[in-house]
Amino acid sequence: MTAPVLDLRARPSWRSVKDRLMTGLMIAAVAIVLVPLAAVLSSLIARGGGIVLAAFPDFFTEEIPRFSRRAGPGMGPAVVGTLLVTAAATAMAVPLGVLGAVYLHEYGGRGRLARLVRFMATVMTGVPSIVMGLFVYLLWTIRFGFSAFGGALALACLMLPVVIGASEQMLRLVPGHLREASYALGATKSRTILTVVLPAALPGIVSGCLLAVARAAGETAPLLFAVGAAKAFNWSVLHDANTALSMQIFGNAMDVPAAQDRAWGAALTLVLLTFLLTLTARLVTGRFARRR
Amino acid sequence: MEPAIAIPTSTPTPTRPPHVAPVLPERRSAPSLDAPAVFDLEDVEIYYGAFRAVRGVSMKIYEHQITAFIGPSGCGKTTVLRAFNRMHDTTPGARVAGKLRYHGVDLYAPEVSATEVRRRIGMVFQKPNPFPKSIYDNIAFGPRINGVSDRTRLDEIVERSLRSAALWDEVKDRLDRSALGLSGGQQQRLCIARTIAVEPEVVLMDEPCSALDPIATARIEELMRELKSRFTIVIVTHNMQQAARTSDRTAFFTAELDSKTDQRTGTLVEYDATARLFSNPRDERTENYITGRFG
Numbered sequence: 001m002t003a004p005v006l007d008l009r010a011r012p013s014w015r016s017v018k019d020r021l022m023t024g025l026m027i028a029a030v031a032i033v034l035v036p037l038a039a040v041l042s043s044l045i046a047r048g049g050g051i052v053l054a055a056f057p058d059f060f061t062e063e064i065p066r067f068s069r070r071a072g073p074g075m076g077p078a079v080v081g082t083l084l085v086t087a088a089a090t091a092m093a094v095p096l097g098v099l100g101a102v103y104l105h106e107y108g109g110r111g112r113l114a115r116l117v118r119f120m121a122t123v124m125t126g127v128p129s130i131v132m133g134l135f136v137y138l139l140w141t142i143r144f145g146f147s148a149f150g151g152a153l154a155l156a157c158l159m160l161p162v163v164i165g166a167s168e169q170m171l172r173l174v175p176g177h178l179r180e181a182s183y184a185l186g187a188t189k190s191r192t193i194l195t196v197v198l199p200a201a202l203p204g205i206v207s208g209c210l211l212a213v214a215r216a217a218g219e220t221a222p223l224l225f226a227v228g229a230a231k232a233f234n235w236s237v238l239h240d241a242n243t244a245l246s247m248q249i250f251g252n253a254m255d256v257p258a259a260q261d262r263a264w265g266a267a268l269t270l271v272l273l274t275f276l277l278t279l280t281a282r283l284v285t286g287r288f289a290r291r292r
Numbered sequence: 293m294e295p296a297i298a299i300p301t302s303t304p305t306p307t308r309p310p311h312v313a314p315v316l317p318e319r320r321s322a323p324s325l326d327a328p329a330v331f332d333l334e335d336v337e338i339y340y341g342a343f344r345a346v347r348g349v350s351m352k353i354y355e356h357q358i359t360a361f362i363g364p365s366g367c368g369k370t371t372v373l374r375a376f377n378r379m380h381d382t383t384p385g386a387r388v389a390g391k392l393r394y395h396g397v398d399l400y401a402p403e404v405s406a407t408e409v410r411r412r413i414g415m416v417f418q419k420p421n422p423f424p425k426s427i428y429d430n431i432a433f434g435p436r437i438n439g440v441s442d443r444t445r446l447d448e449i450v451e452r453s454l455r456s457a458a459l460w461d462e463v464k465d466r467l468d469r470s471a472l473g474l475s476g477g478q479q480q481r482l483c484i485a486r487t488i489a490v491e492p493e494v495v496l497m498d499e500p501c502s503a504l505d506p507i508a509t510a511r512i513e514e515l516m517r518e519l520k521s522r523f524t525i526v527i528v529t530h531n532m533q534q535a536a537r538t539s540d541r542t543a544f545f546t547a548e549l550d551s552k553t554d555q556r557t558g559t560l561v562e563y564d565a566t567a568r569l570f571s572n573p574r575d576e577r578t579e580n581y582i583t584g585r586f587g
Contacts, residue, residue, distance in 0.1 A: 109384075175421075177417065177419065177421040178421060178423060178424075179382075180379070180382065180417065180421070181417065181421040181422075181423065181483070181486075182423075182433070183379065183382060183406075183410060184377065184379065184410055184414060184415040184417075184487070185410065185411075185414065185433060185434040185437065185486065185487070185490060186407050186408070186410040186411035186434065186437060186438075186490065187407070187433075187437050188407050191437060195433070196423055199424070199425070200423075200424055
């Protein structure tokens, strides 16, 4: 006698239809989200690509034309300015932010100071960037004049709460038994944090810092008050007015067509810069991840 | 299948599956009580906040012996173990009362540094917890803390520790690969190697085999027997057979309901040479636990 045949085929039912419908809706949602991204990228490349690629490195190395009517490349000073300001801001915000997060998570716990610091950091994430710029203007620019450092100060204030928040989250994710293992070997608390906890949390902290840097690199308002509007190359961080890509975009976007071209070029450069930053950070964290 | 050893009870309970009393290895000489005492506990009590987790523990742990703590869940065995190397310092609200002496020194005296204590008294945890670093860096972690930075010395220490933990042959070709790529049993042996790399005097083991399969468990038990000559070992175990197989002395803990506070507080019931405790327990609670009437 033959055994009864087992029918395991999917049964037509409302559930499988709903499943396919939902999958379709989610794919559609992704497509819709990608549309503005693709639109922005394509217009950047279309409008800015020309001037950036025309005589290749010239766009990044040439001076900004003194007369905006003059066509042709040159955003070198702005590239330098953005790099200086962002680097200085990162150098200030990242160590402070990571160490602050270490204090909050490892030492502060629920103490009053820790709760105050956490609250203040949350409040700072909501402060408008132009208010930060005004704050730096009153505190620094009035006394010391325009400089890249002033801009870096403002950007560091904007980056700090993001770095603290992301780092604290990552530290919280490090499992307690790793700390226990380290203590059981006779390590002090600070040694444990430096050699076990921070390395374990590092990829997440780097991503968090990267988000903060990407946000800072594109800020315009705070720089208006602090950096000034130079057009020449200025490699000094502490002296003399400087400029930045974001500010040049602002200044040139509504100017004559020749200047507008340069504004588009600057916009494309800024996006490429952020892209390179993200890529580098991915590679760095990838190396850590591979050693795991 | 019939149990190999007859159950030493009078009336077998019909609902309980047959319980095998622990098999004792032959020719086990009684552990020497002339050995110096490494730990001396006097009426130790441990509190978590207001909750008294353990009360009235008085015992001595002797050098170069394996002492096992057995007992049902929640009876305070791990709590007492963690008090030996001041791991309760890391738990907010935990407090140890009574006297816990290590070679005569009160471990909880205010001038005693917890990190110094832990360099001499190591611990292996229930779930293997290797650092997310290479195998080499895991073992070298302890020596590096103690100031050893010379590469050749570190190489020596790493090899010696891995050989002592019976792991060298399996990992000698991949010392710089991540420790997380090892199997569970290998990871636990790595944790043991890491603990003995700093050459402590005592190794505390909190249910080291509970997350491992029987073969890995057997290897670790074998390891413990080899390490006994160099270290003093205290092991917490749920597995009575393991305690019977490996330890020289056994302490039986149980949790008792305090009718006044309605809390379960752990207490030390009996502490004796393993052979005597399993064949001729003095306390009725011990006998009940060993013969499987509860727990």
